[in-house]
Amino acid sequence: MSSRKQTPPSFPWTEGEKYSSNNNSKFKEIFYYFFTLNTIPYVLVRCCALLFLFLSASWLLLLLFCFPPTTTTTSSNDVVREQAQVAEPQSPFKIPTCDKNMSVYVYTLPPQFNLGLLSQCNNLSIKANMCPAVANSGLGQPLNYSRIGHSAVTSSWYITHQYTAEIIFHARLQNHPCRVQDPARATLFYVPFYGGFDALSKYREANLTVRDELTFSLVDYIQAQPWWQRNHGKDHFMALGTVVWDFMRTVNNASASSSSSSKVRTPGTLLKLPAAENMSVLIIERHPWQPNQYGIPYPSYFHPSTWREMVAWQRMMRLMERPHLFSFVGARRKNKAAIRNEFIRQCGESTRCKLLKCEGPDGARKCLQPREIMRVMTRSQFCLQAPGDTPTRRSTFDSVLAGCVPVFFSRHTAYSQYAWYLPGDASRYSVYIDEKSNASRRIEEELLKISSERVKMMREEIIDLMPSLTYAHPNATDFGFGDAVDVALASLAKHIGELINSN
Secondary structure: OOOOOOOOOOOHHHHHOOHHHHHHHHHHHHHHHHHHHHOOOOHHHHHHHHHHHHHHHHHHHHHHHOOOOOOOOOOOHHHHHHHHOOOEEEEEEEEOOOOOOOOOEOOOOOOOHHHHHOOOHHOOOOOOOHHHHHOOOOOOOOOOOOOHHHOOOOHHEEEOOOOOOOHHHHHHHHOOOOOOHHHHOOOEEEOOOOHHHHHHHHOOOOHHHHHHHHHHHHHHHHHHHHHHHOOOOOOEEEEEEHHHHHOOOOOOOHHHOOOOOOOOOOOOOHHHHHHHHHEEEEEEEEOOOOOOEOOOOOOOOOOOOOOHHHHHHHHHHOOOOEEEEEEEEOOOHHHHHOOOHHHHHHHHHHOEEEEOOHHHHHHHOOOHHHHHHHHHHHHEEEEEEOOOOOOOOHHHHHHOOOOOEEOOOOOOOOOOOOOOOOOOOHOOOOOOOOOHHHHHHHHHHHHHOOOOOHHHHHHHHHHHHHHOOOOOOOOOOOOOOOHHHHHHHHHHHHHHHHHHHHO
């Protein structure tokens, strides 16, 4: 999006300077008259002239001292920040409400099922120390984003890990206005099991008994609760922070694991257990053909506490200059994700594409820094969303947050995943190019076919989607917009109500 060029400020003395030469010529004529006609003594004329010059200089210095000239230097980012801070009298969003059909009871589980896992955060992942990621209720470490934001939103940015949705969800429901302390009043029952982190901590565990121990313990515990019996778990739900394939191993099936290699990932069995199949499962990547699974957004980096922060960020994204036609953030992959290699090639050869290559020590480091990612995406009109190890990717939600229109190459990256959150007409907010088509070999050419007016309409659509795809700060109690958790609760309440009433 191109922004208006700033008109240099006009200075009050500009017009006067036009006539300075004429005034000087008249002054010279007067002097010439006195000197040539000798009407007064020469010394007196000289004294008068010096006095005149002295008084003029003194007056000029006085003006400069009292009214110094100002030079206004305005960058495009300054303009964006200034215009984004326009005050709103009240929230422009539809504020969710709690009624008799949406009241949530949060189970207080034994700590080994959630917070106890986090106490061993340095052992949660074989790839990294997760202690910084699980801090601040799963938001991660605070991020100073002042270089791109402004004071109204900079305190709401965090280095949020892509797998912490289950922690954030739990923290949000602890303070949610729809939470009830009396289970007899509840229509929904939330089971705060950190199954994703249990899966991560046993990523290469070949012993299936050890691998499934906590899962079986959870199921036994929940089924023993009196409120489970009321509807056999149909009004119960859990939120999981990793992808569905971490939980889909058939019980006692060792074919998905290997006892001879510690490098093979061993899926868990949670979502194959009958009890879990009775529950609703909210997860960042669902199985497209499992009716009890519902996709929820990956957490991005922005967690506003008020609606004003959200409005300010939306305005900034509308005003941002976007010099890059498209961009790609990612690394090369093999096998099914090899199309990424083609994207990297095309982007590298194009003057209209910005590439953030997540390879090598420097590239890998940059791709872990939200500021680097957002700097690329906020300056791009389109963001390529190639499948990675699995069909979905957190980058989809980063691009929405950046006001960058996502370009998908698999329908399972978003369309079959997040029906509660995205419009049914995908062309309103995204571009789809079949990865097997010839069009995927000429991405720039395809994107150039889209009119600027349509790009603007799509960008406006995704900016409007920002609140519902964002996880608000868990400590906020009255932020004035419906976030990802609110959307999930409302959709779940409607679904479960229909399910129970139909029986």
